[in-house]
Structures are given as structure tokens and as C-alpha cells.
Amino acid sequence: MNTRDDLGARALHILETVFGYPSFRGEQAAIVDAVARGGDALVLMPTGGGKSLCYQIPALLRDGVGVVISPLIALMQDQVDALAEVGVRAAFLNSTQNFDETLRVERALRAGELDLLYVAPERLMTPRCLDMLETVRIALFAIDEAHCVSQWGHDFRPEYIRLSVLHERFPQVPRIALTATADHQTRAEIAHRLQLEDAHMFVSSFDRPNIRYQIVEKANGRKQVLDFIESEHAGDAGIVYCLSRKKVEETAEFLNENGLTALPYHAGMEFATRSVNQSRFLREDGIVMVATIAFGMGIDKPDVRFVAHLDLPKSIEGYYQETGRAGRDGLPASAWMAYGLQDVVQQRRMIDESDADETFKRVQAAKLDAMLGLCETLHCRRVRLLDYFGQPSQPCGNCDTCLNPPRSFDATVAVQKLLSTIYRVDQRFGAMHVLDVLRGADSEKIKQWGHDKVSTFGIGADRSEAEWRAILRQSIALGLIAVDHESYGALKLTEAARPILKGQETVQLREYQKPVKARRTSKPKGYVETDLTPEEQAVFERLRWWRMETARKHNVPAYVVFQDATMREIAKVQPTTLDALRGVSGVGEKKLESYGAEIVALIAEG
Structure with missing residues (x-):
């Protein structure tokens, strides 16, 4: 049995000679030590924090093969290639291989010729695969992207729930579950479903200080993202996330028409086309991938310089996971989002119209409320983001609200005018009609319904439509107003609106700021290392x-x-x-x- 110092020295030797790094970062050394000694571990570490080394090095230290369960079939080849480049014997088993390739890997496994084997969860759970693993010596099981086991999470995969079988069939083999994103509820579910209640828990800082967070008022989203890329990231690799497949196609076409190299990616595309586009993004410089959230989990490309969102993510976990694909190399990167009234309405409608049970809907609504809170905050976005994961912090100086603090104002009277107008039109009309009444628009529809005679007609003429839309958006986000999708988007007052209307509570809101076109920088194409001569x-x-x-x-x-x-x-x-x-x-x-x-x-x- 090796002493602790001896094991630590061997781990450091592998880190230096195989992977070329002089020292471990953060809790890597403690995680490697715990797993190498045969203990189980649950590891939460941000994207780019070095999670892979936490199971690769113990697999090299222990006898047998390290089995890595990963949902990322399209990326397994690149992961195996990267290990081959440093001299580690690795292979994968998944549905992309033909029978002969599968047999070749299985022979190498039985002959003890592999250090690491990557397996898709669907393949792992077949009787053939489980029976085969019982015939070889296994160093450890690594369950990557472990948040996929959580039914409350943002990326649930049903096949992950069955992975508890590993503990039952291989009780002596240490297991390490890893994820970049999990709130307290998701962590508890991972531990329960994978039978890791007694595992060592390692929670690294969720902070990614190299990422600059910026959320702007949505006006013309496609034009805004083009201006952002051209002014701040010309020639850089990046990802633009959209909610729908149609929007992905249209945005990629728009960016290409305006001189960028943009590729679409969504689940409705032919598999071969998706694979080619993903390969180009990984292997070429300066590609912009326009995608739904079907793209991105496990993307190892370290030099993604920006992640942009043209639609509001469903949760902070999803947002954190997606923005974390930027700046994995630790160099400066951007997380940019355009956000508007329609985002709030659309996300609430998706929850209301889903087939899920009421408990699940309540959880999703709470996650959306937290996401809206991040968008509407008057304070440091990073503080708000980290607080969601239970990590206290100080204002970062590297987000839009720190660099250009938003102005707040006492919006009580303005919100009372808005709520009163919704009430005066019998809570039967949508946003456009309500704002037209509020601003005193000369409209046939208003006259037809007699709404030019209500007491609130024109009392909001002192503000622009854009200002009122911002007030409406924030009021919906605060839960003062609901959108009834069964009544064609009619705005309705909630119980929370009552004390505002009665003057018993006040409301502070962000002051509307007109979107400003980003100024082009003098940065040449491609990423310039600013600290190089x-x-x-x-x-x-x-x-x-x-x-x-x-x-x-x-x-x-x-x-x-x-x-x-x-x-x-x-x-x-x-x-x-x-x-x-x-x-x-x-x-x-x-x-x-x-x-x-x-x-x-x-x-x-x-």
C-alpha cells in the first residue's frame, strides 16, 4: 500500500510528464487522491476547471481501465484523439461504430491494452456491455455530465437514472460523478439517484472571472448580435444560442450575408450535416455556431471567445452551463444576451402549456423567476449568479452593471397607471392594446371598444412605447401581471398587484436605456494576446x-x-x-x- 506522500508524488509525476502541467489547480489534488485510494466522489467544478484530469489521473494510477460514461457521442472521437496525443491509451464504444470497430475495441479492453474507455450510457446498460465489464479489471467509473440524472435539471437524460446499477454490480469499484452545474436540489438528486450519499463532496468556486456578463435591451436581436460580434469579437470563435430551429437557420443565414462564417446546428438537421458543422467549429478558427441548446454539452474547444443568447434561457443552470463554454482557456471572454418583453411572455407560456405535472411546473416557474431576477437586477450580475449556487461574493467590476451601473427610479406611480389601465379594459387585452390606451393612441380598435373614454386613456403619454414596454416587462417579471395565453395573451392582474394599486407598497425598477450600437474596436481579426510584445x-x-x-x-x-x-x-x-x-x-x-x-x-x- 502506497503512503499518501508516495501517491501524491506519483499523481504529480503523471500530471507533469503526461499532461505537461506543473501543478494541480484548486481541489484537483484532493479529488485525485480520494478516488485513487478507492473512494467515491461527487465533483462540481466549472467548465474549464479541469474536471477531466480528476478521473484521468486516478485511472492511470490504479490497476485496470477507467470507464467514462458520457452522453457526448459526437465528441468521443476528439476526446480519444486528445488522449492519444499525450500518450494515453483510450478508446470509445458507441452507436457510431460498425461491428468490426466494436470488436477491435472489445479485444483491446479484454487484453488490458486500454487506460480509458468512453462509453455512451445506452451502450453501457446493455447486458453484453455489463457482462463484458465483469470480465476485466476496472480502475474506476467516471459519470460525466452527472446533472443529466436530475429530472429537475436543465438537461435530463432518462438513461442516466439506470446508472445506479454500477454500484450494485461493481460495489468495490470507486465512482466519481462530475458536473459543472447543479444547484442544491440537483446535487441532492444526483447523490440519491447514483447512490453517492456517502461520497466525498467537492464543490469548487462557480466563478468564471474571465467571463464578462452583459445583458442588453432587445430591439433588433439579429442586428444587435452582429454589431456585438463585429465590434468586440471580429474573427473570434463563438456560439449564438436561439430558442427555435427556424430562428437558428435565419440567424446563421443573416450572419453569413453580413460577412461572418456562421454554421447552423439543431436537432432537426440531418445527423451528417450536424456532425460536419460541429467538426468545422472544433477544427477551424473563427467559426460562429448558431444553435439550439442541442449543441454544446462537453464542447472542449478552449478558445471560444463569446457565447451570445438571442432568447432567454429557461434557468440560471442552463445559462451558466451555456455561457461556461466561453473562455475555457482562462483568457478574456464574453457572455452577451439580448432580452425583451416577448422573452418573458414566451417562457411563461411554455411552462403553462407544458404537459408536466403541477409540481414540475412550479419548479420550472421558480427557476424562470431566478433567471428573470438575474436579467432585471440593479446590482452586480456575477454576485446574483453566484448567489444562486450558494456562493457569496463581492461586486466583480467585470459585468455590464458594474461597468455601467443602471439607474433605478421609483416606478410606483408608473406601475399604478399600467395596472389601472389593465383593470379598466377588463383584463381582456394584450400588451399592444393596453399600451396604446395608456399612451392615448388614435386607434380605431380603441374607439371601437370605447377605451378612449376610460379614465386612464392617455395618462402615460409622457413616456415612449419602449419605456412602457420595459416597465411592463419588469412588472411581469416581478409577478404583478400575468399573461393569459388561453385568452390570446390578455394581461391580467395578480394578487401581488393589489397592495401596489392601494399604495401600500412601492416599486423600484430599472430606468429604460435606449440600445446603443456598439462602437467598433481597432482589434484586428483573430484573437490578439494583449500581453505579448x-x-x-x-x-x-x-x-x-x-x-x-x-x-x-x-x-x-x-x-x-x-x-x-x-x-x-x-x-x-x-x-x-x-x-x-x-x-x-x-x-x-x-x-x-x-x-x-x-x-x-x-x-x-x-
Whole structure:
């Protein structure tokens, strides 16, 4: 039996020589130690925090093969390729393989020739696969994207519930469940359903300080996202999320017409087309993926510089998971969202019209309310976001509300006018009609219903329609007004409106700010490392071209060869010997052997 110091030294040796990193980050060392010693673990760690190492290194330390359960069939090949690049023997089993390929992997598994095996949950649960695993020595089970087990979560997968069978059939094999996103309720459900109540719990900070959060008033969403990309992220890789397949197609077409390289991705597309688009996004620079939430889980591309939302996510968990795909390399990245009245109405309607039971609807409504609170907050968005996950924090100085604090105002009188108008038109009309009455519009429909005679006609003429829409949106978000979808979107007062109308409570709202077109920056195409000198920047660009050609030859994504952060360090150090290159973070022994001579020669040429 190894002593604790000996095991820790071996783990650090693997980290340095195989993966090329000088030290563990955060709780990685403690997690590796716990699992390597045979303990179970439940790990919550933000995207880009290094979750994979938490099961890869224990699998290399223990006897047998590490079995990784992952729903990410389309990405397994890239994960296996990335491990091959550092000299780890890995393979996968999923539905994309033919019979001969499956047999080849199974033979390698039985012969003890694999360090890691990635398996889709559907494949794992077949009697053939479970029986086969009982014939080999298993180092550990890693359950990736563990939040998929939660029926309350944002990405429930029914097949995950059956994974408790691992504890029953392989009671001596340690299990590690990992996710980037889970509130207290979801954590409890993961532990219960996977029988991990006695597991070590590791909860890392949810903060991603390199991500700048920005939520803007939606006017013309497609034009706004184009302005955002052109002004702040020209030439960068990014993801634009839309709620519907139709909107994905239209937005991708619009961005292409305006000079960007944008690809659509949604579940209604042919599988082959989706796979090609995903592969291009992973392997090429500067691609913008326009997608529904069908895209993104497990995306390992480290240099995604922005994630934009053209529609409101259903929950903070979903928003956090999706925005977390930006800036995995720790370099500056943006999370941008356009948000408006229709988003609030649409999301509430989706909950009301769903076939779910009332308990589930209540949970979803509470999650939506938390998401709306994040959008409408007058204070630091990061504080609000982290508070949702139970993590206290201080104002970050790197979100829109910190950088350009919104003005609030006493909106009690304005809200009373709005609520009174809804009441005067008998709570039977939608937003446009109510606002027309409020502003005193000269409309045939208003005259037809006699609403030009109600006492509130024209009492809101001092504000623009956009201002009133902002007040209405915030009133709906606060639960003062409900939208009755069975009555064609009629606005109705809730019980919470009563004390406002009676003057017993006051209301503070965000002051409407007219959307301002983002100013174009002088940033050239492509991501420039701002802390590099001009000479170092030139080396970095040469390394990027070399990496692109090398990745093409090896048929792997560019980041699998080296991440930008590693190449930036190479550009700074400019090593002229293999020993000097060996000290660079991200350069392990296998990569030194594969690419060291070429890089040293490229530096010498410069």
C-alpha cells in the first residue's frame, strides 16, 4: 500500500510528464487522491476547471481501465484523439461504430491494452456491455455530465437514472460523478439517484472571472448580435444560442450575408450535416455556431471567445452551463444576451402549456423567476449568479452593471397607471392594446371598444412605447401581471398587484436605456494576446499557422495539438532547446517527442 506522500508524488509525476502541467489547480489534488485510494466522489467544478484530469489521473494510477460514461457521442472521437496525443491509451464504444470497430475495441479492453474507455450510457446498460465489464479489471467509473440524472435539471437524460446499477454490480469499484452545474436540489438528486450519499463532496468556486456578463435591451436581436460580434469579437470563435430551429437557420443565414462564417446546428438537421458543422467549429478558427441548446454539452474547444443568447434561457443552470463554454482557456471572454418583453411572455407560456405535472411546473416557474431576477437586477450580475449556487461574493467590476451601473427610479406611480389601465379594459387585452390606451393612441380598435373614454386613456403619454414596454416587462417579471395565453395573451392582474394599486407598497425598477450600437474596436481579426510584445505576437502567429497545418495532417482539432495558452507561453519563452520547451505548461513528454524538434526549429528560424 502506497503512503499518501508516495501517491501524491506519483499523481504529480503523471500530471507533469503526461499532461505537461506543473501543478494541480484548486481541489484537483484532493479529488485525485480520494478516488485513487478507492473512494467515491461527487465533483462540481466549472467548465474549464479541469474536471477531466480528476478521473484521468486516478485511472492511470490504479490497476485496470477507467470507464467514462458520457452522453457526448459526437465528441468521443476528439476526446480519444486528445488522449492519444499525450500518450494515453483510450478508446470509445458507441452507436457510431460498425461491428468490426466494436470488436477491435472489445479485444483491446479484454487484453488490458486500454487506460480509458468512453462509453455512451445506452451502450453501457446493455447486458453484453455489463457482462463484458465483469470480465476485466476496472480502475474506476467516471459519470460525466452527472446533472443529466436530475429530472429537475436543465438537461435530463432518462438513461442516466439506470446508472445506479454500477454500484450494485461493481460495489468495490470507486465512482466519481462530475458536473459543472447543479444547484442544491440537483446535487441532492444526483447523490440519491447514483447512490453517492456517502461520497466525498467537492464543490469548487462557480466563478468564471474571465467571463464578462452583459445583458442588453432587445430591439433588433439579429442586428444587435452582429454589431456585438463585429465590434468586440471580429474573427473570434463563438456560439449564438436561439430558442427555435427556424430562428437558428435565419440567424446563421443573416450572419453569413453580413460577412461572418456562421454554421447552423439543431436537432432537426440531418445527423451528417450536424456532425460536419460541429467538426468545422472544433477544427477551424473563427467559426460562429448558431444553435439550439442541442449543441454544446462537453464542447472542449478552449478558445471560444463569446457565447451570445438571442432568447432567454429557461434557468440560471442552463445559462451558466451555456455561457461556461466561453473562455475555457482562462483568457478574456464574453457572455452577451439580448432580452425583451416577448422573452418573458414566451417562457411563461411554455411552462403553462407544458404537459408536466403541477409540481414540475412550479419548479420550472421558480427557476424562470431566478433567471428573470438575474436579467432585471440593479446590482452586480456575477454576485446574483453566484448567489444562486450558494456562493457569496463581492461586486466583480467585470459585468455590464458594474461597468455601467443602471439607474433605478421609483416606478410606483408608473406601475399604478399600467395596472389601472389593465383593470379598466377588463383584463381582456394584450400588451399592444393596453399600451396604446395608456399612451392615448388614435386607434380605431380603441374607439371601437370605447377605451378612449376610460379614465386612464392617455395618462402615460409622457413616456415612449419602449419605456412602457420595459416597465411592463419588469412588472411581469416581478409577478404583478400575468399573461393569459388561453385568452390570446390578455394581461391580467395578480394578487401581488393589489397592495401596489392601494399604495401600500412601492416599486423600484430599472430606468429604460435606449440600445446603443456598439462602437467598433481597432482589434484586428483573430484573437490578439494583449500581453505579448510585437515580436512575441509574431512568433505566436507563426505557431498558429504551424498548429493549423499539423492538426490538419493529424486530423484533429487544433487545440488538441496545443492550446492557445501553451503557445502564448512558448512565444514568450522562445525555447531554443528541448529542455527549455519541456518547462512550458501544457508540454508533456509525448508532445515533446512528437513536436519538440519542429517547434525549436520554428523558433530558430524566427
